[in-house]
Amino acid sequence: MLPFARVTIIGLGLIGSSIARAVKAHMPSVRVTGHDADPGVRAAATALGFCDDVTDTPGAAVTDADFVILCVPVGAMRAAADSIALDLPIDAVVSDVGSSKGTVLAALQAALPGVAVIPAHPVAGTERSGPEAGFATLFHGRWCILTPPEDAAEATVERVAEFWRRLGAEVETMAPDHHDRVLAITSHLPHLIAYTIVGTASDMEEVTRSEVIKYSAGGFRDFTRIAASDPTMWRDVFLSNKDAVLDMLQRFSEDLTALQRAIRWGKGDELFDLFTRTRAVRRSIIEQGQDDAAPDFGRTHD
Ligand SMILES: NC(=O)c1ccc[n+]([C@@H]2O[C@H](COP(=O)([O-])OP(=O)(O)OC[C@H]3O[C@@H](n4cnc5c(N)ncnc54)[C@H](O)[C@@H]3O)[C@@H](O)[C@H]2O)c1
């Protein structure tokens, strides 16, 4: 049985448009309605045709929805939830795809009292944004983490889980705070490091910007892909997951200081031991099939 029949997507950028495309590919009988606050994005979405209907107002998008997914930056979740509150059917289920979960759950529950809110985070994406960047296979073989409130009905959580499984994702459930600590180290800190290293390189006066571009063949190039990620999205992620990110950053700085000391005092075996351990981490990620360097995942734009 289909988990939902009428899905509404608010925010038609990379993730929203990928969900719409994936629903069309995997559940073609489901009706997909979309809305975006940006008229240019609405026009692009209409032209690209991944929704059955694109509405000019958020209210019109949700009036007969049974599942609404907010796909806007984390800092815009409250405004997006407020914008649908009056027109939302009483039995609709509301979810989101935000990269941090504690503050988003609180914002959605405050805006939509009495509504079944089941937050989700598909751990899949690229550095690109906008409706042109989405693709239907984005969630294949990727985790989608659900962070339901403690009193959520099990049957509703299961419907949302089934929705994501139908899009090709593997579903895990966890508490919002735990999610935010795990993602702080696996996703948020890596982005912060990439933004820092690319920023530092481009600020260095003795290395001209053209040399940075010219010689960015290996490791630096990988960092520049991550550092090209959407500024609005990532500003909001860091501000919304402040405590967990600052905690992980503290640990990271301590480890960096230890490495600095090892280099200064020529402690090669300390460096060698660390690099051996990190190589094993990489190998186990590849063994678990979580490495996306192999399949293209639609990243033909590189
Ligand atoms: N990009 C990724 O890799 C990735 C992966 C997983 C989850 N996420 C999360 O998904 C969400 C969307 O990210 P994205 O990459 O699709 O961003 P995006 O910039 O491609 O799209 C976001 C869209 O939301 C619209 N929007 C903003 N405020 C709105 C509002 N109040 N009402 C309606 N529309 C509004 C914008 O106009 C834009 O078109 C974010 O919360 C992000 O944290 C992103």
Ligand SMILES: O=C(O)C(=O)C[C@]1(C(=O)O)C=C[C@@H](O)C=C1
């Ligand atoms: O592959 C990328 O470009 C991503 O940054 C994707 C990524 C990640 O860090 O893994 C980024 C943010 C999301 O919330 C989920 C996935």
